[in-house]
Amino acid sequence: MDKPVRVYQCDNTAEGILSAVYEAGISGYGHKYIRIEPQVKGEAQNIALFSEYISVESDGKKVESVIDAVRRKISYRAYTYIMRAAISAFADRGDAIYQFAAYGFSMGDKVCSALQIPWVKRIFEIDRAVANETNHMIEFLRFQEVQREPSLLLAVFEPKHQVTALAAEHFADRFPDEWFIIYDKAHGEAAFHNADGRWEMRLLTRQEQSRLETLSEQREDYVDLWKAFFENIAIEERRNGGLQRNLLPLYYRKHMTEFKE
Amino acid sequence: MVFQENATLKQKLEILSDAAKYDVACTSSGVERKGGKGQVGNTAAAGICHSFGADGRCISLLKILFTNECIYNCKYCINRCTNDVPRATFTPEEVCTLTMEFYRRNYIEGLFLSSGIVRSPDYTMELICRTLGDLRGKYHFNGYIHCKAIPGVSPELVEEAGWYADRMSINLELPTEKGLQEMAPNKSRRMILTPMRQIQMGVAESREYLGMKGGNQSAYWYTQKRMGRSLPGAEAAAAQRNRLSCGQGDGDCAGQKMTPGSAVSVGRDRQEEASFVGCGRKGKASSGSCDRQEEASFVGCGRKGRTSSGSCDRQEEASFGRDVTGIQRGLSLPSTSLTQWDKRDTSRGFVPGGQSTQMIVGAAGESDYEIMAVTEALYQRFDLKRVFYSAFINVNQDNDLPALQGQPPLRREHRLYQADFLLRFYGFRAEELLSAEKPFFNTYLDPKCDWALRHLEQFPVEINTADYNTLLRVPGIGEKSARRIVRARRTGSLDYHALKAIGVVLKRAIYFITCNGKMMYHFLKIDEDYITRNLLENDADVMKGFGEKVTYKQLSLFDLS
Structure with a gap:
């Protein structure tokens, strides 16, 4: 029997998507006929014929309910897959999460390894992309001391996915006694870490963003020392730009000390 | 000075x-x-x-x-x-x-x-x-x-x-x-x-x-x-x-x-x-x-x-x-x-x-x-x-010291x-890879392909039944892919599409594996010359990263041994 496809439209945030997954889940409508479309502001919508459109409000309770069900009925690993997918920038992440969870509720934890299922394969790819970018951020982020007494470190990064919170966790453990800010220019948010070890993520206003950008344009002495080291550590006879680009994509270089003028 | x-x-x-x-x-x-x-x-x-x-x-x-x-x-x-x-x-x-x-x-x-x-x-x-x-x-x-x-x-x-x-x-x-x-x-x-x-x-x-x-x-x-x-x-x-x-x-x-x-x-x-x-x-x-x-x-x-x-x-x-x-x-x-247990920080x-x-x-x-x-x-x-x-x-x-020609x-x-990775992760022994009669690695083929070509009697390997250690010996299957294969096949049999998703390098692996008894293409032969030729022709990046322009086509098989 053919049914019209139901499209759940939601906010383009992790919360929005998980709320839509919740609504779609309790609807009992066949999995095959469900789509989840996060609405990107300012982008024209593609309305398909013969489809029902349902608008979903973001709601913390719905999100919690989804997370709770995944952790209880599938596994912690499935939960990490879903959370990483939710913060990714892929347009089909809502569908991937919904379909993955649907399989998961019947298969349990085994679903995480069942790569022969196309949607599991997809969420696995998304998960890998997000995890890789988190690692890139941990590797390639560069701090600058923008203020002394007390010292304040500032880093700017433009991740494709919203991984700043994941990376900030790593730096909070690494520098427990430092004041630092990690500014995610792509998503307009930042992690603020206090010298007492507490930290928080916050969306920034326009003014705050431009202030951070001005601050980051300073240049301190250690930049020269680091550049000197960077230039000298390479072996000329082994020069290999292709390999360097493979391992350190040009995209990430714009905020890296050693590649800035 | x-x-x-x-x-x-x-x-x-x-x-x-x-x-x-x-x-x-x-x-x-x-x-x-x-x-x-x-x-x-x-x-x-x-x-x-x-x-x-x-x-x-x-x-x-x-x-x-x-x-x-x-x-x-x-x-x-x-x-x-x-x-x-x-x-x-x-x-x-x-x-x-x-x-x-x-x-x-x-x-x-x-x-x-x-x-x-x-x-x-x-x-x-x-x-x-x-x-x-x-x-x-x-x-x-x-x-x-x-x-x-x-x-x-x-x-x-x-x-x-x-x-x-x-x-x-x-x-x-x-x-x-x-x-x-x-x-x-x-x-x-x-x-x-x-x-x-x-x-x-x-x-x-x-x-x-x-x-x-x-x-x-x-x-x-x-x-x-x-x-x-x-x-x-x-x-x-x-x-x-x-x-x-x-x-x-x-x-x-x-x-x-x-x-x-x-x-x-x-x-x-x-x-x-x-x-x-x-x-x-x-x-x-x-x-x-x-x-x-x-x-x-x-x-x-x-x-x-x-x-x-x-x-x-x-x-x-x-x-x-x-x-x-x-x-x-x-x-x-x-x-x-x-x-120095009592003198040093042992934490x-x-x-x-x-x-x-x-x-x-x-x-x-x-x-x-x-x-x-x-x-x-x-x-x-x-x-x-x-x-x-x-x-x-x-x-x-x-x-x-020897004078270097070029690089x-x-x-x-x-x-x-x-x-070295074959020794550490794949369970190979040095004597399996090389011997006194063959003391150097093949420049054109990686050591694992080279080994596999000398041991064709052990292939093809059936993806859906072979154990982990056997999978590890297949060219194109790494440690991660082998682990994923073993886990994924518990929930159902695997085909070539799934292998791709898992991360198997099919251009190397297809000569050495079967899925449910079938090779990927019916015309593939398990034959040393045939596989060598194909591996070298299809693998454009055998030399990747070495800055040398090599034309593989000019090679004859006699150069390889």
């Missing part, structure tokens, strides 16, 4: 990073340690690369020499005493400040400190120890430290450095003892292997009394364990520990988790005993049964060459034999126990990240077979984490690394 008397910090950094760049190991892996209040830093078991230089090598640690002054005259080294290069020396404060400030900015994962030799090995090592001691104690640095042991240094200083460092390494420099004599007249195998053995025993001892401290066993160790093979090195160490602790009697501490407090006393007891055993039956006890076993296995490996070889092989065998004895002599070296353990070494490839005319045999022996007997290879670069234009032997180095 040009001394930079009043060099600025930047000039020193330029000179001393330039002088350190030929050292290969820039890894920050092997220890997982959380950060803490009042400390700066943590470490990640997988290691973190922070940048990649123009040569594509990872930059993880602040890799510098303490000084590039040196009293030795190793022919391959840019810093040898007869070279006229700018010289500089850091102060411990400078190294500490650089490390801390770079670390805070997330430029680096920690410090890699090596040094030229000033005055004597002990004097140099004292400087290194002072620097590392300050970094840990005064600056509260909790990140990664990799420290070189200087050949010929006294055991107390090796131990002190080991309590500060996460990983230590001492360079074997050349795979053959003869090569070492020629190239580095001031060094000997014994000077290199003694500290290596000491670190090995220290790591084992620290693990026994303090726990792993975030460190892990080597990949080689895990692989051997999985395959149910025994490790002569581990056995020897265990035997030695048993011998040392047999006098302890009361089984009350055996098998129990010790507190550092009790470890101190136990450590001291053991030390006494060790020295007792040492003077009492040193020769017999420490080179007893376990050593003989190793000898047997090594002789066995060497003999193989003789049975099938003519006169030309004998020469090779002879030089190979010298290496064997070199490493064997290493086995009867005295191993020292840890003695990080002793060298929790284990040790590594490196050798230069292509300087002394050694074969790949010799290099792999030495590598394997090092993994087995010295419990190394990694062995690194460094393609020889003729920095000194010395008459005794350094990067492709050879690459093949050695591939083979």
